[in-house]
Amino acid sequence: MTELKNCPAPAKLNLFLHVTGRRPDGYHLLQTVFQLIDHGDTLHFTLRDDTALRRVTDLPGVPEESDLIIRAAQLLQAEVRRRTGSLPRGVDIAIDKVLPMGGGVGGGSSDAATTLMALNQLWNAGLGKQELMDLGLPLGADIPFFIFGESAFAEGVGEALQPVCTPDCWYVVIEPGVMVPTAAIFGSEHLTRNTPAVNIADFSSHSGTAGFGKNDLQQVATKLFPPVAEAVEWLGAYGDARMTGSGACVFSAVATEADADAVLAKVPAKWQAWKARSLHHHPFTAKL
Numbered sequence: 209m210t211e212l213k214n215c216p217a218p219a220k221l222n223l224f225l226h227v228t229g230r231r232p233d234g235y236h237l238l239q240t241v242f243q244l245i246d247h248g249d250t251l252h253f254t255l256r257d258d259t260a261l262r263r264v265t266d267l268p269g270v271p272e273e274s275d276l277i278i279r280a281a282q283l284l285q286a287e288v289r290r291r292t293g294s295l296p297r298g299v300d301i302a303i304d305k306v307l308p309m310g311g312g313v314g315g316g317s318s319d320a321a322t323t324l325m326a327l328n329q330l331w332n333a334g335l336g337k338q339e340l341m342d343l344g345l346p347l348g349a350d351i352p353f354f355i356f357g358e359s360a361f362a363e364g365v366g367e368a369l370q371p372v373c374t375p376d377c378w379y380v381v382i383e384p385g386v387m388v389p390t391a392a393i394f395g396s397e398h399l400t401r402n403t404p405a406v407n408i409a410d411f412s413s414h415s416g417t418a419g420f421g422k423n424d425l426q427q428v429a430t431k432l433f434p435p436v437a438e439a440v441e442w443l444g445a446y447g448d449a450r451m452t453g454s455g456a457c458v459f460s461a462v463a464t465e466a467d468a469d470a471v472l473a474k475v476p477a478k479w480q481a482w483k484a485r486s487l488h489h490h491p492f493t494a495k496l
């Protein structure tokens with residue numbers, strides 16, 4: 209095999225996100241449910257004759273050397289050399305970028321996770337799922353989840369994962385048009401860091417029209433970025449609307465695709481908005 213084309217990198221939504229504490233290194237302890245959705249980027253990998261790792265698509269604002277795709281590929285290439293003594297062949301990586309950056313939908317993390325899974329296959333590297341998750345974690349807290357490959361209840365900094373059953377539904381997602389820097393939200397003096405711990409059964413047994421729990425990062429993000437507050441308020445007229453991750457995207461669950469279309473038809477033109485269906489499993493891990 210010399211190429212892997214059309215590899216999906218789906219987005220995630222954080223159905224709730226509680227900040228329950230802070231580690232001595234400054235990272236925050238979270239509890240969240242990650243929901244995979246059928247909207248995302250697509251990556252294409254082609255082996256080269258040398259050992260260079262290249263992104264062949266321009267991504268405005270993200271230089272090649274800092275792209276999580278390239279950094280993930282470098283990590284795995286070095287790991288393979290450590291294990292086998294030889295450097296695997298280089299790769300050209302193309303990306304169809306759909307997901308908003310700094311959107312809270314995990315785009316960069318998902319691209320990196322798909323890269324690790326694809327190159328593990330193309331290079332016949334033979335790393336197990338947990339080994340790939342461990343390799344990805346230092347690059348981004350959400351990367352282990354995408355490799356885990358199914359909707360999950362997460363603790364720790366997002367790396368302690370358990371599969372969880374989530375509703376079959378559609379989501380309307382609004383991009384408020386701002387990029388929210390994750391570190392600034394976690395670093396805010398206004399962030400509450402003491403939400404009492406819940407357990408997976410509390411989430412699973414929750415039924416009701418409003419979502420379970422809340423997103424503790426939302427209060428800080430809406431203060432710093434008024435367009436996020438405006439999107440929460442607008443979408444809130446159609447259901448329980450909340451922010452995903454550290455923002456900026458805002459989502460609401462609806463029962464059917466027709467319901468999603470009805471809301472999308474009314475979204476003010478100043479915002480990008482889209483619909484997505486909940487997924488139980490990652491479409492790429494299912495293919496591997």
Ligand SMILES: C[C@](O)(CO)[C@H](O)COP(=O)(O)OP(=O)(O)OC[C@H]1O[C@@H](n2ccc(N)nc2=O)[C@H](O)[C@@H]1O
Pocket residue numbers: 222234235236237238240312317347348349350351364365366390391394452453454
């Ligand atoms: C908030 C979430 O979107 C939930 O899914 C993610 O945990 C954020 O993941 P991410 O965007 O990949 O963020 P990372 O690149 O890992 O971290 C960016 C910065 O956010 C802060 N950070 C992140 C995750 C975490 N559990 N505690 C933190 O304090 C740290 O200052 C870190 O340097």
Ligand SMILES: Nc1ncnc2c1ncn2[C@@H]1O[C@H](COP(=O)(O)OP(=O)(O)OP(=O)(O)O)[C@@H](O)[C@H]1O
Pocket residue numbers: 269270274275276277308309310311312313314315316317319320350390452453454455456
């Ligand atoms: N392949 C990539 N795609 C998107 N962003 C990338 C990529 N590589 C590096 N980045 C950098 O990472 C930052 C965060 O990107 P990302 O799209 O993952 O944010 P996010 O959706 O807020 O993630 P999260 O939900 O994990 O907080 C971007 O602002 C960008 O500078």
